[in-house]
Amino acid sequence: MTATLTETECLICRCSNPDDALLCATCLAPMTLTQESIVQGREPCIVSVIGDSNVGKTVYLGYLLDMLSRRAGDYEAVPKGPFSINLQQTVMSHLAARMFPAKTPNEVDQWHWAYSQVSHQRNADRWYDLVMPDMAGEAIATELDVPDSYLVIRGLLERSAGVMLLIDAAMAAMGNVQADFFAFKLMSYIDQLAGLRIGAKVATPIAVVLCKSDCCPQAFDHPLTFVQTNLNRLWNLCESRFENVAFFSASVIGSIAYGSDSDDNVVTVPLHSAPRGILEPFEWLLTAI
Ligand SMILES: Nc1nc2c(ncn2[C@@H]2O[C@H](COP(=O)(O)OP(=O)(O)O)[C@@H](O)[C@H]2O)c(=O)[nH]1
Ligand SMILES: [Mg+2]
Numbered sequence: 001m002t003a004t005l006t007e008t009e010c011l012i013c014r015c016s017n018p019d020d021a022l023l024c025a026t027c028l029a030p031m032t033l034t035q036e037s038i039v040q041g042r043e044p045c046i047v048s049v050i051g052d053s054n055v056g057k058t059v060y061l062g063y064l065l066d067m068l069s070r071r072a073g074d075y076e077a078v079p080k081g082p083f084s085i086n087l088q089q090t091v092m093s094h095l096a097a098r099m100f101p102a103k104t105p106n107e108v109d110q111w112h113w114a115y116s117q118v119s120h121q122r123n124a125d126r127w128y129d130l131v132m133p134d135m136a137g138e139a140i141a142t143e144l145d146v147p148d149s150y151l152v153i154r155g156l157l158e159r160s161a162g163v164m165l166l167i168d169a170a171m172a173a174m175g176n177v178q179a180d181f182f183a184f185k186l187m188s189y190i191d192q193l194a195g196l197r198i199g200a201k202v203a204t205p206i207a208v209v210l211c212k213s214d215c216c217p218q219a220f221d222h223p224l225t226f227v228q229t230n231l232n233r234l235w236n237l238c239e240s241r242f243e244n245v246a247f248f249s250a251s252v253i254g255s256i257a258y259g260s261d262s263d264d265n266v267v268t269v270p271l272h273s274a275p276r277g278i279l280e281p282f283e284w285l286l287t288a289i
C-alpha cells in the first residue's frame with residue numbers, strides 16, 4: 001500500500017482532486033481506483049491492454065472480461081461499478097448481432113475503464129485488482145511520438161504490474177511493417193520509462209498477443225516463430241531489453257463474411273464467435289506478476 005495515497009489523490013497521476021470527483025481532473029482516470037485501493041488496503045495490481053488502433057483491443061478485452069465474469073478457468077471476477085460492465089456488454093451484444101462494436105473514441109473521458117477484482121479458486125484469498133482502460137490506439141500513438149501528450153498513458157504504464165501488448169497478426173502476416181514498428185516503438189517507450197542502466201533488463205511481464213489469428217493459422221501453430229519472422233524488430237528488442245515476455249495467439253471470431261452497409265461501404269460481418277487463446281495470456285500474466 002502506498003503510504004502517501006489519500007482519498008483525493010489520483011492513483012494514476014498522483015494529482016489532487018476535489019472530494020466529490022468521479023474522474024481525475026488531470027488525467028481522467030476514475031477515482032474509484034483510489035477509493036478501492038484504500039478500502040482494500042493494498043496497491044492494485046494493474047494490467048493494461050495496449051496496442052495500435054484497430055488491432056482488436058476492444059473486442060479482446062470485452063471477451064476476456066465476459067469470460068472472467070462467467071468463471072472461465074475457475075476465475076472469479078467482481079466488477080467495480082457499472083462502467084466495468086458496459087464494455088463487456090457492448091462487445092457481447094454486438095457480436096451476438098453479428099456486428100463489430102464501433103471504434104473507441106480518442107477522447108480520454110470517453111474511454112471505458114474496466115475495473116474488476118479477480119481471484120482464482122486455487123488461492124481464493126489472493127485478489128488481483130485488474131484495471132483495464134480501453135484506450136484509443138491513436139492516443140497511444142500520439143503519446144509515443146510526443147511524450148506527455150496523454151499523461152494517463154505514461155502514468156498507467158508506470159504503475160502497471162503487467163502489460164498486454166496486442167498486435168494485428170493478420171496485418172503482420174501480409175508483410176505490413178506498421179504492426180512491427182508500432183510494437184517496436186511501444187516496447188522502446190516502456191524500456192525508457194523503466195530507466196534502467198544498459199545491461200539490466202525490464203522485469204515487468206509483457207504478454208504479446210497476436211490478435212485476429214483466425215486469419216493466419218501459422219500464428220496459432222507457432223506464435224514465437226511467427227514473431228521472429230514477421231515482427232523481427234520487436235523480437236530483437238524483446239530479446240535484448242526484456243526479461244519476461246511471452247507470445248500468444250488469440251482470436252474471437254470463427255469466420256468472417258463481407259457485406260455492405262447502406263452507404264455501400266464494405267463491412268466485415270463476424271458470422272459466429274469462436275474464442276481461442278483469450279484466457280491464456282491473462283493466466284500467464286497473473287503467474288508472472
Ligand atoms: N478476423 C478477426 N477480426 C477481428 C477480431 N477482433 C477484431 N477484429 C476486427 O478488428 C476491428 C477492430 O477491432 P477493435 O476491437 O475495435 O479494435 P481496437 O481499435 O484495437 O479497439 C474490428 O472491427 C474487426 O473488423 C478477430 O478476432 N478476428
Ligand atoms: Mg477500441
Ligand SMILES: [Zn+2]
Nearest residue numbers: 010013024027
Ligand atoms: Zn489522474
